[in-house]
Amino acid sequence: MNELLPQPEHDHFRAKAAASEHPRELIIDLLRAIQEHHGWVPDEGVELTAEILGLSPLQVEEIATFYDKIFRRPVGRKVIHYCDSICCWATGGEQVAAHLQQKLGIGPGETTADGAFTLLPSCCLGACGDAPAMMIELKLYGRLTPEKIDAALEKEKD
Amino acid sequence: MPTLTIDNQTVTVPDGTNVLEAAQQLGIVIPHFCYHEALGAVGSCRLCAMKFEQGPVKGIEMACMVQAQDGMVVSTVDAEAQELRAAVIEWLMLNHPHDCPVCDEGGECQLQDMTIAGGHGIRRYRGKKRTWINQDLGPFIEQEMNRCIQCYRCVRTYRDYCGGDDFGVMGSRNRVFFGRFKEGKLESPFSGNLADVCPTGVFTDKTCRFRSRSWDLQEAASICPHCSLGCSVIPGARYRELQRVRSGINRQTNGFFICDRGRFGYGHVNHPERPRTPKLQGADAAWPEALQLARRRLTDIAAKVGPEAIALLGSPRASLESLALLHDWAKQLGGARFCGDPQPGRDRAARQLTALLGSRARSLEDVRRSDCLLLVGSDPLNEAPLLGLAVRQAARRGARVIVIDPRPVELPCNFQRLSTGPEELPQRLEHLVSTTEPTDDLSTLRTLLHQAERPILCGGGDLLGEVGIRQLAAAADHFGTGLFVTLGGPNSYGAALLSGDGPDADQLCEEMLAGKIRALVCLENDPLADGPQRMARALGKLEFLLILDHAPNRLSRQADVFLPTTTVAEGSGTLVNNEGRMLSFSTVFNPGIPLGISSEGGHPPRSFSPTTAGGEPRPAWAVLAQLRGENQSPEMIRRKLEGRDSRFAGLSLLDPDGEGQRVRGGGHPAGSHDQSFPHPAPEGSLPLLVVEQLFGSEQLASLSPALDAVQPDPQVLLHPETAAARGLKEGDTIALHTELETFSLQLKLNAAMTPGLLLATRLRDTPLELFAPGSPTPCLVGKGGGDA
Ligand code: SF4
Ligand code: SF4
Numbered sequence A: 001m002n003e004l005l006p007q008p009e010h011d012h013f014r015a016k017a018a019a020s021e022h023p024r025e026l027i028i029d030l031l032r033a034i035q036e037h038h039g040w041v042p043d044e045g046v047e048l049t050a051e052i053l054g055l056s057p058l059q060v061e062e063i064a065t066f067y068d069k070i071f072r073r074p075v076g077r078k079v080i081h082y083c084d085s086i087c088c089w090a091t092g093g094e095q096v097a098a099h100l101q102q103k104l105g106i107g108p109g110e111t112t113a114d115g116a117f118t119l120l121p122s123c124c125l126g127a128c129g130d131a132p133a134m135m136i137e138l139k140l141y142g143r144l145t146p147e148k149i150d151a152a153l154e155k156e157k158d
Numbered sequence B: 001m002p003t004l005t006i007d008n009q010t011v012t013v014p015d016g017t018n019v020l021e022a023a024q025q026l027g028i029v030i031p032h033f034c035y036h037e038a039l040g041a042v043g044s045c046r047l048c049a050m051k052f053e054q055g056p057v058k059g060i061e062m063a064c065m066v067q068a069q070d071g072m073v074v075s076t077v078d079a080e081a082q083e084l085r086a087a088v089i090e091w092l093m094l095n096h097p098h099d100c101p102v103c104d105e106g107g108e109c110q111l112q113d114m115t116i117a118g119g120h121g122i123r124r125y126r127g128k129k130r131t132w133i134n135q136d137l138g139p140f141i142e143q144e145m146n147r148c149i150q151c152y153r154c155v156r157t158y159r160d161y162c163g164g165d166d167f168g169v170m171g172s173r174n175r176v177f178f179g180r181f182k183e184g185k186l187e188s189p190f191s192g193n194l195a196d197v198c199p200t201g202v203f204t205d206k207t208c209r210f211r212s213r214s215w216d217l218q219e220a221a222s223i224c225p226h227c228s229l230g231c232s233v234i235p236g237a238r239y240r241e242l243q244r245v246r247s248g249i250n251r252q253t254n255g256f257f258i259c260d261r262g263r264f265g266y267g268h269v270n271h272p273e274r275p276r277t278p279k280l281q282g283a284d285a286a287w288p289e290a291l292q293l294a295r296r297r298l299t300d301i302a303a304k305v306g307p308e309a310i311a312l313l314g315s316p317r318a319s320l321e322s323l324a325l326l327h328d329w330a331k332q333l334g335g336a337r338f339c340g341d342p343q344p345g346r347d348r349a350a351r352q353l354t355a356l357l358g359s360r361a362r363s364l365e366d367v368r369r370s371d372c373l374l375l376v377g378s379d380p381l382n383e384a385p386l387l388g389l390a391v392r393q394a395a396r397r398g399a400r401v402i403v404i405d406p407r408p409v410e411l412p413c414n415f416q417r418l419s420t421g422p423e424e425l426p427q428r429l430e431h432l433v434s435t436t437e438p439t440d441d442l443s444t445l446r447t448l449l450h451q452a453e454r455p456i457l458c459g460g461g462d463l464l465g466e467v468g469i470r471q472l473a474a475a476a477d478h479f480g481t482g483l484f485v486t487l488g489g490p491n492s493y494g495a496a497l498l499s500g501d502g503p504d505a506d507q508l509c510e511e512m513l514a515g516k517i518r519a520l521v522c523l524e525n526d527p528l529a530d531g532p533q534r535m536a537r538a539l540g541k542l543e544f545l546l547i548l549d550h551a552p553n554r555l556s557r558q559a560d561v562f563l564p565t566t567t568v569a570e571g572s573g574t575l576v577n578n579e580g581r582m583l584s585f586s587t588v589f590n591p592g593i594p595l596g597i598s599s600e601g602g603h604p605p606r607s608f609s610p611t612t613a614g615g616e617p618r619p620a621w622a623v624l625a626q627l628r629g630e631n632q633s634p635e636m637i638r639r640k641l642e643g644r645d646s647r648f649a650g651l652s653l654l655d656p657d658g659e660g661q662r663v664r665g666g667g668h669p670a671g672s673h674d675q676s677f678p679h680p681a682p683e684g685s686l687p688l689l690v691v692e693q694l695f696g697s698e699q700l701a702s703l704s705p706a707l708d709a710v711q712p713d714p715q716v717l718l719h720p721e722t723a724a725a726r727g728l729k730e731g732d733t734i735a736l737h738t739e740l741e742t743f744s745l746q747l748k749l750n751a752a753m754t755p756g757l758l759l760a761t762r763l764r765d766t767p768l769e770l771f772a773p774g775s776p777t778p779c780l781v782g783k784g785g786g787d788a
């Protein structure tokens, strides 16, 4: 299981679960830890989470599939979340999406052939003041223009 | 009791009623999906809109979310409300495929009904629909996810009501999937209810997939014959074949749901080996010939040796009507011996219960409303599944649940376990009521029982036996609680009432062996499987054996006369459930070889005959009346019975769609019999406790092919400590030597059971079938298979 979660974290979550009255509340933390380590959450990750927290895999899967920032399929080295909610839409979000797709040569939900980027639409990133916005991994990019997008992609590709 | 006006009609409803329910009381049905009487209202489908014109609430509201209050004036026909409902239905239908012609739900589909009722007739949506890959959910339930309208009834039933955790909802927004983490059998013993609650064709009964439209099915209100609770069911038959069973509604017993044994155990009715013709020593015969011979032989024996030489043995799965005729026949013959149950342990337990239950009787509904439940020697999910479901409902409302049992009992709720060996159960109960006990592990329990407002003591007849039931009743008196004890079969209680203080099957065996009983009549039982262990020897002493049954019976070839009877679904009658509630069932269809069998999948046979092939079975009451040379009808039998025995008053007025009625007055405990001093257990032996399991133990359901896939493997359970002490480990094949026989089983370790005990499931058609459920037998354990 080491491949999914390093031993110290493993022990940490087990101890936390044992001390918690509602181990359910640790589902997201644990899934994120696995994702951090493994890149995405495979079935075994869901099962491991369930086992550590004393839940059924289904109970974990319900949470894992509800949140679009838990990846249940392999993703590229970095994930681009472009906002498709109302403020961004009103300020050119569709053009941002189109530019990203054209630039990367992939559609939403796809990963570039070199494995660098996965492109995902996202609901409001909480950056409406800086719309249109996107997030690459945890870094936020606002007031996007084609140029800014190109620069961001250049910077983020490693 | 608020009074409100809906569509210009005034209605007064109990406090807590919502406006949707209030409208229903006026016969106004507004489209709704998420509201369900048993699941409650959650206001999620947004369909039940009504206009609140006057009173404390104003405007358009979801009626299921508004409590009825005085002075409300509500309109269901308001244009705006109607328009909203039509729009919501249109949204719900966006992704729904147009596949009604190939959908098993078609014809009984709430979505079809509500769509039309909601005013949505023409589909305008032209876009792509959301589609899914379905999961294989095991042998019982078919999934067709594209049809889902996200009402969440399935999850609320499976998870919230039934306590299953392997089924749920995944995804978000307009892409939600209702299923399992991975494909596989739904684990809950109540999984079949998904077919009933899903208002669309997402979840349907796999065992009758593509078989019939609902309007082609013959259906009628009936009672489940697979345990002592008597849940209300609606079997459906077509082409002389019982094709499915769905849940009926009885708010006092099962409520709205049934278990998978009750739903999928129906195959015994269509069983290809079911005996359908009268037989004389195994050879087919005609009814008149067989009846005449049986009558003559019995009259001869009565005249030659005396009527006491005849024994009439009933069964907990026979109807009250048949048992009453059998009982009456004993008297008519001038003192023949009557016993209502071939299994002495269960028989004595049931009689003890009928003698003690009285005003302590509680229903499943009372269990659901209880605030403290103590279960002693009761394993609901295996012995009477709907009790487990009722216990869960109590727990959801905050009831404390305590289990005293040697088994690793599981319940779909939290509970506290006090592991106790089977022989110590009565003693435990004695301690519980003793006032001088120092503080022990029962003291909290005593306090709980004293403090609770609606406590109920639940028990299982198999493990408690008559002694345990006496103790449980004493404890109920002591704490002033109700009593709910499950018994062996659907009419154990009725059989016990009629048996009174007459002999039990053990005594009958004794008298058969002594040559005092020369003729035996068995009504719908298989005494070799369910009778006392010396029954096989005792049967050899008989001059005449008459069997009436509908199940493939081990004795049907050996009996001098065998007469085929109808099943519960093929006749009408009454069963008395474990709380003494008389429940009547009506005829669903007439017997006959299912066309599916006689036509072997092709065109039905082209030969014509005035009779139905395989239609010879007759209701047991009719056969018994004919044997007695009388003309009877079930109505006459019922009227006579209530006339001569006031405990059954009201029997003739029972409505199969009603809630049934408790018998008035109790029965007798069985006469004391000198328990031959038990052989001292051989040194080093362990008690072997054979118990009932959800699937595989109950005789009729074990004949249902739909349940083959869930038949458990025979195995024996030991506590890890006990196993370690004997050098045994998980997976070992161990030989079990009992007085009765020697056989070997795979060993499984279980830390939740009581140490020092061998635990096995009573599986039909295995050596374990021969053990009386609930009574431990001394057993020597050896390593390895065969004669170790
Ligand atoms: S599967 Fe059936 S019950 Fe479940 S949400 Fe969909 S339509 Fe409702
Ligand atoms: S609980 Fe008993 S009576 Fe009810 S459906 Fe199940 S087997 Fe039948």
Ligand code: FES
Residues within 6 Å of the ligand: A083, A084, A085, A086, A087, A088, A089, A123, A124, A125, A126, A127, A128, A131, A132, A133
């Ligand atoms: S709408 Fe795009 S960040 Fe809020």
Ligand code: FES
Residues within 6 Å of the ligand: B031, B032, B033, B034, B035, B041, B042, B043, B044, B045, B046, B047, B048, B062, B063, B064, B065
């Ligand atoms: S029934 Fe009222 S909102 Fe669904």
